[in-house]
Amino acid sequence: MKSILVTGGAGYIGSHVVRQLSEAGYEVLIYDNLSTGFADALIYDEKLIVGDLSDSNLLQSIFQNYSIEAVLHFAASIVAPESVVNPLKYYHNNTSNTLQLIRTCVQHQIDKFVFSSTAAVYGEPPSGFASEGTSAMPMNAYGTSKLMSEWILRDTAIAHKFRYVALRYFNVAGADPQGRMGQRTRQATHLIKVCCQAALGMRESVSIYGTDYATPDGTGIRDYIHIEDLASAHLAALNYLKRSEKAHTILNVGYGRGSSVKEVVDMVKQVSGVDFPVIEAPRRAGDPAKLVACADFIKETLNWQPKREGLQNIVQDAFQWEKKLYNITKT
Numbered sequence: 001m002k003s004i005l006v007t008g009g010a011g012y013i014g015s016h017v018v019r020q021l022s023e024a025g026y027e028v029l030i031y032d033n034l035s036t037g038f039a040d041a042l043i044y045d046e047k048l049i050v051g052d053l054s055d056s057n058l059l060q061s062i063f064q065n066y067s068i069e070a071v072l073h074f075a076a077s078i079v080a081p082e083s084v085v086n087p088l089k090y091y092h093n094n095t096s097n098t099l100q101l102i103r104t105c106v107q108h109q110i111d112k113f114v115f116s117s118t119a120a121v122y123g124e125p126p127s128g129f130a131s132e133g134t135s136a137m138p139m140n141a142y143g144t145s146k147l148m149s150e151w152i153l154r155d156t157a158i159a160h161k162f163r164y165v166a167l168r169y170f171n172v173a174g175a176d177p178q179g180r181m182g183q184r185t186r187q188a189t190h191l192i193k194v195c196c197q198a199a200l201g202m203r204e205s206v207s208i209y210g211t212d213y214a215t216p217d218g219t220g221i222r223d224y225i226h227i228e229d230l231a232s233a234h235l236a237a238l239n240y241l242k243r244s245e246k247a248h249t250i251l252n253v254g255y256g257r258g259s260s261v262k263e264v265v266d267m268v269k270q271v272s273g274v275d276f277p278v279i280e281a282p283r284r285a286g287d288p289a290k291l292v293a294c295a296d297f298i299k300e301t302l303n304w305q306p307k308r309e310g311l312q313n314i315v316q317d318a319f320q321w322e323k324k325l326y327n328i329t330k331t
Helices: 012-023 056-065 080-085 087-107 141-159 191-199 227-243 261-272 296-302 311-330
Strands: 003-007 027-032 047-050 068-073 112-118 163-169 171-173 206-209 224-226 248-253 278-281 290-293
Touching: 003 012, 012 027, 012 227, 027 056, 056 087, 068 087, 068 227, 080 087, 080 141, 087 112, 087 141, 112 141, 112 227, 141 163, 141 248, 163 227, 171 191, 171 227, 171 311, 191 206, 191 261, 191 311, 206 261, 224 227, 224 311, 227 248, 227 296, 248 296, 261 311
Parallel strands: 003 027, 003 068, 027 047, 068 112, 112 163, 163 248, 171 224, 206 278
Antiparallel strands: none
């Protein structure tokens, strides 16, 4: 049986996708350097190879020693403000390493590739809404590094027998509703996780970065998507590649509606029942005022339908996961 190679498969998003792949009957092979991932996030005892994508010898040996059907690529650095002050880290890890991975796929005739991209490629569209046809004008090295990887995929598909789906994520949050896995990133900057930690007393307060944006309540607006729905989009993308001989496409993954920072804070307070302190702080570099998905194309192309839509669902699952982590930490 051929394997699905998942880079970054022990991370937050990757581990949810790995779990869904295993539950769908796939043989899964994970390649992860564990810099932000956790080996125990792989609940079905999938094969894990610990290594970095910059290790060309190890990467070559994997493609030589395993029968690989497709690659799902998640391994990346993802903190937009950090990318502003340390851009070379992002161009190395997100672009150069992706180039090496794609080159290795071509060398070994692996022609199905699902790429973890980002809505940060859009920058700040004038309307605040982004469709796949919206001009890509990233505001930070994170978005630019991902956009450059998309260009590599595009040109590779033109020149070789190679098919891909690039999924442009909007704001991913939440956890497995059964409490088996969730966001465990050390020193996480994700708003919902930070708010849940504050509600549990793990943080003294929550900072709102920017309250003077041109939005109804002055805070930034984002399209939050549940991790389970995002993961299912990857399985739909893989199935699309398996049935389409000329597939190469870019798709937004979101719900098409936005929530402001203040609305997220209020929802976490409502779900948790805790009125934690909130501090207003200056804007962060590289943050747009509003970024919401136009996400009809993915439903038409992949026949994908979300099942956990809604901010309350996302926050409830995230909070239950954080409570579980907090109880583990205390014991």
